[in-house]
Amino acid sequence: MASELELNRTLSKVRTNNIALLIYGGQIRLNSLQRTWSKIENDPEFHKSDRPFKNHSERYVDACRKIKRFQEVAEEENFQSLDEVYDAYMAIDENLPIDVHLSMFIPIMTMHTSSEQKERWLSAAQSFRMIGAYAQTELAHGSNVRGIETSATYDVATDEFIINTPSLSSAKWWPGGLGHTATHAVVYANLILKGRNYGPHPFMVQLRSLVDHRPLPHITLGDLGPKQGYNSMDNGYALFDRVRIPRTDMLMGFAQVSSAGEYSKQEGAEKIAFGIMLDVRARICTNSAYVLARALTISIRYSCVRVQGFVDNSGRNPQERAVIEYPTQQRVLMPLLSLAYALHFTGMDVKRSYTAYTRSGDTSLLSELHASSAGLKAYITAHVSEGMESCRKMCGGHGFLLNAGFSDLYTSYLPFSTLEGTKEVLQQQMGRFLLKQYSTAFSTSKERPPVMAPSTLYLLEEAQLAHTQKHSGMGRGSSVDLQSILTLLEGGDESITDEEYAEAEEAILRAHSMRSSWCIATSAAAVGKWTKIQKQQDSGIREGTKTLDSVKGKGTAAQDPLLIASVELCTAAEAHSELLILRSFSNGIRSQSHSHSSSSGDKGRQMEGSQEEVEVESAVYLEACEVHALRLMLLLLGVSMLGRSSGQFLAAGAIRIEDFPMIGTSLMLLLLLLLLLLSLLLPPLLLV
Ligand SMILES: Cc1cc2nc3c(=O)[nH]c(=O)nc-3n(C[C@H](O)[C@H](O)[C@H](O)COP(=O)(O)OP(=O)(O)OC[C@H]3O[C@@H](n4cnc5c(N)ncnc54)[C@H](O)[C@@H]3O)c2cc1C
Numbered sequence: 001m002a003s004e005l006e007l008n009r010t011l012s013k014v015r016t017n018n019i020a021l022l023i024y025g026g027q028i029r030l031n032s033l034q035r036t037w038s039k040i041e042n043d044p045e046f047h048k049s050d051r052p053f054k055n056h057s058e059r060y061v062d063a064c065r066k067i068k069r070f071q072e073v074a075e076e077e078n079f080q081s082l083d084e085v086y087d088a089y090m091a092i093d094e095n096l097p098i099d100v101h102l103s104m105f106i107p108i109m110t111m112h113t114s115s116e117q118k119e120r121w122l123s124a125a126q127s128f129r130m131i132g133a134y135a136q137t138e139l140a141h142g143s144n145v146r147g148i149e150t151s152a153t154y155d156v157a158t159d160e161f162i163i164n165t166p167s168l169s170s171a172k173w174w175p176g177g178l179g180h181t182a183t184h185a186v187v188y189a190n191l192i193l194k195g196r197n198y199g200p201h202p203f204m205v206q207l208r209s210l211v212d213h214r215p216l217p218h219i220t221l222g223d224l225g226p227k228q229g230y231n232s233m234d235n236g237y238a239l240f241d242r243v244r245i246p247r248t249d250m251l252m253g254f255a256q257v258s259s260a261g262e263y264s265k266q267e268g269a270e271k272i273a274f275g276i277m278l279d280v281r282a283r284i285c286t287n288s289a290y291v292l293a294r295a296l297t298i299s300i301r302y303s304c305v306r307v308q309g310f311v312d313n314s315g316r317n318p319q320e321r322a323v324i325e326y327p328t329q330q331r332v333l334m335p336l337l338s339l340a341y342a343l344h345f346t347g348m349d350v351k352r353s354y355t356a357y358t359r360s361g362d363t364s365l366l367s368e369l370h371a372s373s374a375g376l377k378a379y380i381t382a383h384v385s386e387g388m389e390s391c392r393k394m395c396g397g398h399g400f401l402l403n404a405g406f407s408d409l410y411t412s413y414l415p416f417s418t419l420e421g422t423k424e425v426l427q428q429q430m431g432r433f434l435l436k437q438y439s440t441a442f443s444t445s446k447e448r449p450p451v452m453a454p455s456t457l458y459l460l461e462e463a464q465l466a467h468t469q470k471h472s473g474m475g476r477g478s479s480v481d482l483q484s485i486l487t488l489l490e491g492g493d494e495s496i497t498d499e500e501y502a503e504a505e506e507a508i509l510r511a512h513s514m515r516s517s518w519c520i521a522t523s524a525a526a527v528g529k530w531t532k533i534q535k536q537q538d539s540g541i542r543e544g545t546k547t548l549d550s551v552k553g554k555g556t557a558a559q560d561p562l563l564i565a566s567v568e569l570c571t572a573a574e575a576h577s578e579l580l581i582l583r584s585f586s587n588g589i590r591s592q593s594h595s596h597s598s599s600s601g602d603k604g605r606q607m608e609g610s611q612e613e614v615e616v617e618s619a620v621y622l623e624a625c626e627v628h629a630l631r632l633m634l635l636l637l638g639v640s641m642l643g644r645s646s647g648q649f650l651a652a653g654a655i656r657i658e659d660f661p662m663i664g665t666s667l668m669l670l671l672l673l674l675l676l677l678l679s680l681l682l683p684p685l686l687l688v
Helices: 004-011 016-024 027-041 056-077 082-092 099-111 115-126 269-273 275-305 327-360 363-393 396-400 406-417 423-441 454-472 482-490 498-538 542-550 566-597 603-609 624-644 646-651 657-678
Strands: 132-135 151-155 160-164 184-193 196-206 219-223 236-240 243-246 255-257 263-265 307-310 320-322
Touching: 004 275, 016 027, 027 056, 027 082, 056 082, 082 099, 082 275, 099 115, 099 132, 099 184, 099 275, 160 196, 184 236, 184 255, 196 243, 275 320, 275 327, 275 363, 275 396, 275 406, 327 363, 327 566, 327 624, 327 657, 363 396, 363 406, 363 423, 363 454, 363 566, 423 454, 423 498, 423 566, 454 498, 454 566, 482 498, 482 657, 498 566, 498 624, 498 646, 566 624, 624 646, 624 657, 646 657
Parallel strands: 132 184, 151 184
Antiparallel strands: 151 160, 160 243, 184 196, 219 236, 255 263, 307 320
């Protein structure tokens, strides 16, 4: 007899293989992935059943064994690209101590070095003859990188830099791989030339002997010890007591020091150098979709097979219902499933923008890229962590067992909300960018038309609408018509045309643009208000002095308008991030639905089936019902975001007060339609 799970799978109209082709970008990649994954799954060295019983030291030793085997697999499979290495790495499902080596050290070496340095280091790093750490954070300074104390003072007499951590608080603290594994580190230190401090720059420092792996003289190294999770990693500390390195070991890709101690740098070097973060953030976004999908797979599978509660309360029928049938269960899991798909497309978009930037070298793209990737990283890591915890809770007591798989998944993911910048810091960066865009959009200068970043063009539309409204005296009248969306849904999925879906999507996206615009305007108003008060105080006007006096004692933040308005800036970043995520999801779906109407739907598949397989990014893999499932998910996600922040949508005029009750009804209808279409299907994202 078929199990509950098998039954659910056979009932579904959605073909999971099509979804897998979409997620993994075609048959060639899927085949290669499946081959690598099955190799790793069947290799005893990578087994993980005894993992929950191991402590930090045992997991570290285990992880080192896995690194060795991983290298052998890389050779056996003859991996040609870093992407293939990452794919295999994901299958191991353990943070290996070479994590930072792969994700930071090698990319930095590729981007931040001169061609001579690349030749010297890159192939050694790629073949693991040197293993690197990324040492930026110190015991006393994390978010504020400019506050670090480690120095690199140039000694012109010997043509060397002297790397020094002058105090305990300047100890490098946290770098992955530093504890035991790394032979080298890219160390961030203040560059001191002829007594002048040029700020933090990267330096290659050898940490351990390549003969016996002992720390080199004047370097103190150690492991931070057990952590909440991530225990296969040796996050460590390092102290440098006037360690001398050759001048040529400063990473000279964007800034250089001559033997005479003269400093030069490329225009915009700081921004370009920071570009490496974009790659890391893009990977965090795509990885987040994958991690959330794994937690959902556990939770939705469990919800399909776990029966709890009699179907008939009379007590005559012993049959119980599956917990997925409870709307309260669906209400938590289905929007999260939608988020997982949306994040997949968002990650692809961030990656595409990063690739476009690296190919063109167009530094004018950097501000927007930095802001988007910072805000998205902050939003995604926060919501995915919460989402994973919700998945655990939806599995009742069973979810609490380590063997359920949540704990490791969750605690290994948690650091991503901290490393590369915490939510509060990154959202402010996005908020400040939005503020600038807002003032450009609403600038009254007639000479120069405003030049907007593509992601914030909606602010210009809002500015134009506001202008028209002011001069015509007409109201906006453009709030989202939830009633017509509801009426549409009530007909059932099969009666909804592609055009009607597209219209409903447009309406939801428009509501999100209005809400985001309102949030940015609110933060601009807050900054404006505090700037005015500040100016009044500076010019001795009593009003301003009084207000500032009233917040005295609440810290120096009261002196900086951008800081006082930082909560509003974070809210604006949250709203803009949700808009970006919905847009990426919508564009991803459209790329699959367009060709259905132009009947080129099978092109991608035919090409993959042929001898000379050519994979194109625009290939269409989905059937109409699969596209519908994604469209329902997009609406579900958009409406549940709207429900969470309904006050902002209301204030922005994106919804009307009388529409409030319709939010809950729309959500329930969307859940129903989605579950009907999926036939309580498992998240296809992972069924490969
Ligand atoms: C598992 C793990 C691995 C790591 N790996 C590395 C690595 O390989 N290399 C490396 O160099 N570092 C690494 N780090 C360090 C990481 O980058 C820092 O922890 C991070 O940048 C935050 O710095 P902090 O811990 O000093 O927090 P702090 O800067 O002390 O911040 C504490 C809190 O204060 C608030 N805050 C701070 N500044 C602001 C602000 N400007 N505005 C508003 N609120 C603010 C935030 O709420 C923040 O959460 C790792 C950290 C972890 C947890």
